[in-house]
Amino acid sequence: MRPVRLGMVGGGSGAFIGAIHRIAARMDGRFALVAGALSSDPARAAASAAELGIRSYGDFAEMARAEAAREDGIEAVSIVTPNHLHAAPAAAFLRAGIHVICDKPLAATPEQAHEIAEAAQASGARFFLTHNYCAMPMVREARALVAEGALGDIRVVQAEYLQGWLADPAKGKQAEWRTDPARAGAGAIGDIGTHAWQLAQFVTGQTPASLSAELSSMVPGRAVDDDARIALRYGSGTRGGIWVSQVAVGQENGLSLRVFGTKAALEWRLPDPERLILSPKDGPARVLTRAQDRSASYRTPPGHPEGYLEGFANLYRDIASIIQGDSSFADRVPGLDAGLSGMGFIAAAQASSARGGAWVEVGP
Amino acid sequence: MRPVRLGMVGGGSGAFIGAIHRIAARMDGRFALVAGALSSDPARAAASAAELGIRSYGDFAEMARAEAAREDGIEAVSIVTPNHLHAAPAAAFLRAGIHVICDKPLAATPEQAHEIAEAAQASGARFFLTHNYCAMPMVREARALVAEGALGDIRVVQAEYLQGWLADPAKGKQAEWRTDPARAGAGAIGDIGTHAWQLAQFVTGQTPASLSAELSSMVPGRAVDDDARIALRYGSGTRGGIWVSQVAVGQENGLSLRVFGTKAALEWRLPDPERLILSPKDGPARVLTRAQDRSASYRTPPGHPEGYLEGFANLYRDIASIIQGDSSFADRVPGLDAGLSGMGFIAAAQASSARGGAWVEVGP
Amino acid sequence: MRPVRLGMVGGGSGAFIGAIHRIAARMDGRFALVAGALSSDPARAAASAAELGIRSYGDFAEMARAEAAREDGIEAVSIVTPNHLHAAPAAAFLRAGIHVICDKPLAATPEQAHEIAEAAQASGARFFLTHNYCAMPMVREARALVAEGALGDIRVVQAEYLQGWLADPAKGKQAEWRTDPARAGAGAIGDIGTHAWQLAQFVTGQTPASLSAELSSMVPGRAVDDDARIALRYGSGTRGGIWVSQVAVGQENGLSLRVFGTKAALEWRLPDPERLILSPKDGPARVLTRAQDRSASYRTPPGHPEGYLEGFANLYRDIASIIQGDSSFADRVPGLDAGLSGMGFIAAAQASSARGGAWVEVGP
Amino acid sequence: MRPVRLGMVGGGSGAFIGAIHRIAARMDGRFALVAGALSSDPARAAASAAELGIRSYGDFAEMARAEAAREDGIEAVSIVTPNHLHAAPAAAFLRAGIHVICDKPLAATPEQAHEIAEAAQASGARFFLTHNYCAMPMVREARALVAEGALGDIRVVQAEYLQGWLADPAKGKQAEWRTDPARAGAGAIGDIGTHAWQLAQFVTGQTPASLSAELSSMVPGRAVDDDARIALRYGSGTRGGIWVSQVAVGQENGLSLRVFGTKAALEWRLPDPERLILSPKDGPARVLTRAQDRSASYRTPPGHPEGYLEGFANLYRDIASIIQGDSSFADRVPGLDAGLSGMGFIAAAQASSARGGAWVEVGP
Structure with missing residues (x-):
């Protein structure tokens, strides 16, 4: 098309x-x-x-x-x-x-x-x-599980989005406009809180009716919030919380969602995005992966994790550079030698095994 | 360009x-x-x-x-x-x-x-x-660490590549040619063993001089190896091993590398590709992430893990379909409602916090 | 003594x-x-x-x-x-x-x-x-790190204690008195919330000045709280939260503490009690173990994790039973055969290695 | 008794x-x-x-x-x-x-x-x-799973036992006799290899018929093996491996066992001893915990992990010292103040919740 x-x-x-x-x-x-x-x-x-x-x-x-x-x-x-x-x-x-x-x-x-x-x-x-996170495969699967009733009635929802990169006074273009009320409108609750808010809604299919919030500005002189803790009440009786922070040092991009129902719970964390933990009320937790994803959101088969494509693309990017005359990274791109070495490995392994595990030299 | x-x-x-x-x-x-x-x-x-x-x-x-x-x-x-x-x-x-x-x-x-x-x-x-795995960012960083001597002299190297998808007799195009000696040449040692072999060489910069191997065919009737355990001797005195299997049920794509030197060790696992564990002989292990990567192999800043781009691309793919008339997945793509809901969240959070945590309704 | x-x-x-x-x-x-x-x-x-x-x-x-x-x-x-x-x-x-x-x-x-x-x-x-959790070794080390200023000024503290065992109406002696206001006084906030409250104080050395709470009873007919979300303000400007739940299905005993300072953060989780994650503002996270613990709270050397003693005690318990005439579990206690088998293993391994990896039968 | x-x-x-x-x-x-x-x-x-x-x-x-x-x-x-x-x-x-x-x-x-x-x-x-490790609860459960056929026919078994504490020439009583051939008999294969050997047999119920080994001494001057890689053949056609090392820096006590059968696989690791991963050939992996253990090997209910008893014992040990006149550690043992603080927390949480989340001071 x-x-x-x-x-x-x-x-x-x-x-x-x-x-x-x-x-x-x-x-x-x-x-x-x-x-x-x-x-x-x-x-x-x-x-x-x-x-x-x-x-x-x-x-x-x-x-x-x-x-x-x-x-x-x-x-x-x-x-x-x-x-x-x-x-x-x-x-x-x-x-x-x-x-x-x-x-x-x-x-x-x-x-x-x-x-x-x-x-x-x-x-x-x-x-x-x-809202890109709701398009990640295991998030889509999480939504499907809630929708089909795998969790029973939802009781408690907790979303977190923790970053540490604004722990000091803003420096640099990205940090500056994000901490300027005129350009950003809000601080952490706008920049990352809306992601957490949308993610919780996307997966549970429920919208909170009211909230109670405590917004703080931890960095001296900062004019927007950089840490917030928000309690949520849903019309259905569900209770929840959102905690966001941009002064959480050591946290690169700690988005997570936990949903507890009457029958089961699920947990998803962005730093480990391939795994969705489904914990039934009784019996062991199950580690769902893309092999269980039903949203057709992957480009690779189960055996090939997120990031696989980017690794592959790194090779192609370096190859393009080499072809176009920039050999800075030529030594990190495998070539004929790697291929011949692999063939030598195969041959030696087959020969050694055939000879009862005898030590065999690996040819060039 | x-x-x-x-x-x-x-x-x-x-x-x-x-x-x-x-x-x-x-x-x-x-x-x-x-x-x-x-x-x-x-x-x-x-x-x-x-x-x-x-x-x-x-x-x-x-x-x-x-x-x-x-x-x-x-x-x-x-x-x-x-x-x-x-x-x-x-x-x-x-x-x-x-x-x-x-x-x-x-x-x-x-x-x-x-x-x-x-x-x-x-x-x-x-x-x-x-050999795409050697282009993954933390693998490149692993190589840089070895090259600069962070591990001291290398003593022991262990590479594993475990999959379970060939645990039954081959069915389907991918499985069939990979278990046909005429088309594949070798079984697991060729298909995935060469990856492990190359990965170990790429990171350590050393090539084994000889090996001792035990190749097995676990599935009845299979004409190529599907499980292999290979001991390695390096000229330098380093010892190592490669274990590959395609009958390791439950393993989707379990590639890993562990390198032990006189000063420190490192460990990388494909199912958790963003983290490289560097363990000094004394003192606590360090969890290196892309924030420590020096190979310029990322397209996103530290706060945005591998798989982030693919999630984003999922949105774009669905949007293209919607624009071109296929609305099957329209309900999973956020639109104006999500935007207005987020604005309501921001306003309510600011109002509640300003009123000492009072419960505030979230407007539409 | x-x-x-x-x-x-x-x-x-x-x-x-x-x-x-x-x-x-x-x-x-x-x-x-x-x-x-x-x-x-x-x-x-x-x-x-x-x-x-x-x-x-x-x-x-x-x-x-x-x-x-x-x-x-x-x-x-x-x-x-x-x-x-x-x-x-x-x-x-x-x-x-x-x-x-x-x-x-x-x-x-x-x-x-x-x-x-x-x-x-x-x-x-x-x-x-x-309050037994504050006596766990890595918790004591966490406190020492805060006390010596490794985290800088504390900004944000989050304690969680999640259990799922009261997700249904109380059944059994333990559940009954814990959900009876007359005998327990409070629900989750008393039974497990006080642990989280004490743990946060013990590690940070700070006591919150005021709090804002939302207590819920999720199970129909329950007379005490079983889920609570509490925001904390410290006199020092530190902000924090406590989230406790006893309806969090799938959670066995999910106690955790996260503390974020101006210089570093730390995280401890009861389900993984041997590891304390110390994340400096810049540079990789460090995984502290008992090898770094300075509180003299271990009975075993670093190489022997918590639970090691209980495994050992299981053997002794079974041995006592056997000696006293109950042989129900005799088959799970290693004896002479295991010892001779191990000696056979040692001898065969030495012989095979001496003979260049030749396959050697393992004697009895 | x-x-x-x-x-x-x-x-x-x-x-x-x-x-x-x-x-x-x-x-x-x-x-x-x-x-x-x-x-x-x-x-x-x-x-x-x-x-x-x-x-x-x-x-x-x-x-x-x-x-x-x-x-x-x-x-x-x-x-x-x-x-x-x-x-x-x-x-x-x-x-x-x-x-x-x-x-x-x-x-x-x-x-x-x-x-x-x-x-x-x-x-x-x-x-x-x-052989104390075979008495750890999840190991006993692993054995029960194999015995009841949950894994089908066993194909591949891999045991590892990695330590780093002998990476340097022996110093101290423990290290010295363990690296002295006269007193120890063998090096790593005896000291920890026999544990791995016994563990694999205990769980699978099978004994290897023959082996092929490569034993090394990595530390200059050492008279016993400190790294070994051993391939195993079982009479049943099962293949396996044991890898032990005492020069694996950064490894405190890395004992692990992986067993792959025709129907499912299981994995257990000493550093995370409470979790036994059972991976069926199809469908998601299951994380078994003591809640699934059937060997009656625990002293605590599911919600209370290994190490819980030792934490509790730490309190008792300190209390005994205090009672007997040694107050060195009195400040780390909770007393009346902690109790009153907890009561203040409960009261404030109940009051705030009753007043719609209003901020309430925490009394002494």
Whole structure:
């Protein structure tokens, strides 16, 4: 099937999440990135676009107009700017009839969120929010288990999202806008708390009715929350909690979800994303893996874990560099010698075994 | 930089490793797949090529000739056929001056390996073997640690590669050729043993001088080994072992490496690929993660584990399907409602915290 | 040194915690159990005492009087009754000048707690409360690390204690009194919450100034809390949380503590009690084990984990049974055959290695 | 039941395994240690015996004679001397009709083993060998699972026992005799290899028919093996391996067993002794715990892990010291303050919850 023509707003060179979106869009060959307003700095936008070989715009409004007018214009746009810059481009593209793929959280303020909602409701185009964790295979399986009643009635839900990278005063572009109330809207509860909130809802299918929160700013001078502990009440009687922190030193990206029902419990942790623990009320816990996943979310068979593709891609990336003249990493890419060595290993192993385990030299 | 023009031999629809190679080649945008001889069955080859939108050949020899003659012909070719079909195409492309990226093991027989070696030595083109595990980030870091002497002198090396998927008589295309001596050349020692062999060499920088092996065929009627235990002697006095099995039920893809030196030890396990355990002779073990990796092998910052990209790509894949009219999975892709719910969560958390933890309803 | 003469109140046959106290008292030979009022049912008390070979009393008051009067009377008494029966015996023994070792929580009501406090303050004897988890070796090491400043200033503390065994309406003696407000005083927060509360204080050396709590009763008809989520504020600015549940199905005894400071974090989990994870703000996490413990709390060297002694004791218990005529388990106790088999193994291994790995039969 | 009267040969002050045997014998109150020949140095023997309050002998032969003659003489004796000193006392006590509990391996030489075997066969007394790991609860459950056919036919068995404490030239009493051929008989294969050998047999119920071994001495000047890799053939067609090392730095006591059958596999690791992983050929792995153990080998209910008793005993040990006048550790033993603090916690939690999560001060 023909790839979907994609544009991007934000994500110029040096950006974090823009590069992630591009890899994700490219991985299955279902999208072709063709246009972008990659930076608010026109020179940087143009340079980034040239590097990617795509049409460049200095401004998202112009891009929405121009692309909507082209026969071969973009069908969808990824918005990967800081939170306070989601609403204006999202609304512009939605009004131009172009599908929007927007990074989370929705916006920095309720007013901005409202602007997106109005534009989305008036548009024939779709709006997608990249809560990416809910697309991880074992999370999808967790949701399926809850939905089919494997846990019984849900009693207690606990989501955590712990990071340590903001334990010191913000330094660097990523940290700065995320701790600036004007650009981020909120601190940890917006940046990672919304992931935990969405994950819990996605898996349980339930939305809390009310909450009790304690937000703190641990780093002196910080104007947004960086640690929060939130108790949740669901209409159904379920109770839950969300704990988020960005001052949890030693935690790289500690997202986790635990759900306890009347019949069984499940636990999933991002640092060990391939395993979903299902604990029946009686009997031993079961370690579900992709072999049990029913969501068709894997590209590899059970024996090949997440990260396998990235390892493979590392080889291909190095090979491309070598082919194009950069041999810096040639020594880490296996070649003929590795192949011949493997053949020598096979031959020696077969010979030794045939001779009752005698020691056999491994030939070249 | 312009993508490298890539061809593929094997890997038609239904193949396993061909699809993996394509994703890996696509992930960083450094390759453009433009031609293929995807199957020995011409109709299937043509259909698979059409699906991918690439030039199709019924035969690798013709492909090598034709592509070498084109101005815009392929610069490299991936060979992803069963082991006994590596040598002929590899030699043909090498002779045509086209770089070869070949799946492991090198070949099914020493004669075939020799054919490749001769062609490679005579060619100006390069030959690459996809021992993909050695490109995983923490494996590269392991190698760097050994190389800089962090382990002291290496004393003992143990590599294991355990799978359970061949515990029963072979059924299905993948299992069948891998247990056929004519097509595979060897059993577990070739299919996965060469990975363990290469991994141990890659990390330690040492090659065993001799070995003592015990190869077994556990499944009645199987003509190749499916369990092997191999003792290794290195010239340096280092001792080691390789244990491989494809009848190890319950093991999905249990590749691991342990290296013990005079000063420290390290351990890496594929099922937990993000963590490299470095154990000094005295003092506590250290859990190294990508934050300590120095090989520039990650696409994401420390806080975002392997598998993160694939989760993100799952969202993009589903979004492409929705945009192109297939709404089967629309309910698992977050949209405006998720965004508004997140905004409601942020507002309620801020309000409750400001009011001393009072319970606050979460608005829509 | 002469063992301390010990008495016990409660802990008759069939009791859980009484048996635990007796094993703990016996393990190092520092106590000799000599007297008891083991049950409120005099016949059961007498039978239990006879089985243990100790002096029996039908009543703790009489026991306190009589033992205090004896030259060879008890020096200390363990009180292992349900919560509402701690105060009266504790006060009686304290008034008699006998040291008290009391199970937690202190009492079922504030009035009972007050009675103990008054008696303790008036007595020359000591009062000990068996918060046993704080005596586990790696917990003691955790406390030492905090005390020496390894974590910097403490910012966030999270304690959890999750159990699933009360997920259904109470059945059985242990469950019944623990869910009866009159006998237990509180539910999960008393039974296990006080452990989490004490553990957090013990390790951090800080006491929360105030708290915000949400207590729930998940099981229909239950009169005490069985799930609670409590936010903590410390005077120092530290924030924390306690989450306890006894309806967390699949959790056997999920006590854990995480402490995050400005310089490092630590994590300890009861299901993996030998490992204490120390995560510096920069650099890899360190897995501390008893080899790093400085509290002299182990009876075995680093190479021999917790549980090792119990395994050894299992052998001795079975051997005692065999010697005394009960051979039910004789087949699981190794004897001469195992010894000769091991000698055969050694001899064969030496012979094979000397003969270049030749296969050698293992003699009898 | 009356305790069995026990003697001990070896195990004087400073010994490692003697102290372990004493704790194990004491834990359940089934033995009373009453006599010993605790050291070959008569003064040290007498001092050690005095400390334990038992009858002292300067010589095992005299002890065997004297105890056999007493009405209240020992019924069993624990022999906890180095390997080369097992045979003479074992034979002496067996001939005197006294049961022998002997540390492993059986002896340092085949001749010594023979001496024990002859004495045992001629004696009415029993001979026990303390392969303690086979008495750990989940190991017993593993054996039960194999015996009932849960794994199907066994195909592959792998036992490992890795330690790092002998990575340097021997220093200290324990290391010295264990690396002295005259006293130990063998190196790693005797000291820990026999444990692995026995464990594999105990669980599978099968004994290897032949083996192929590679023994190495990694430490310069060492006269016994310190690393060994042994391939095993069973008569049944089962294949297996044993890998032992005492130069595996970073490994404290890495004993493990993996068994693969036609229907399922199981894995047990000493560093995580509470969990037994049962992996069916199809479907998710199951994490068995003591809740699934059927061997009645626990003293605590499922919710209370191995090591729990030792933590409890730590409290009791400190309490005994305090009672007897040593207050060094008084600050780590909870007392009245901890009890009152817990009561304050309960009261505050109940009050806050009743008032809708309002922040409540925690009273003293």
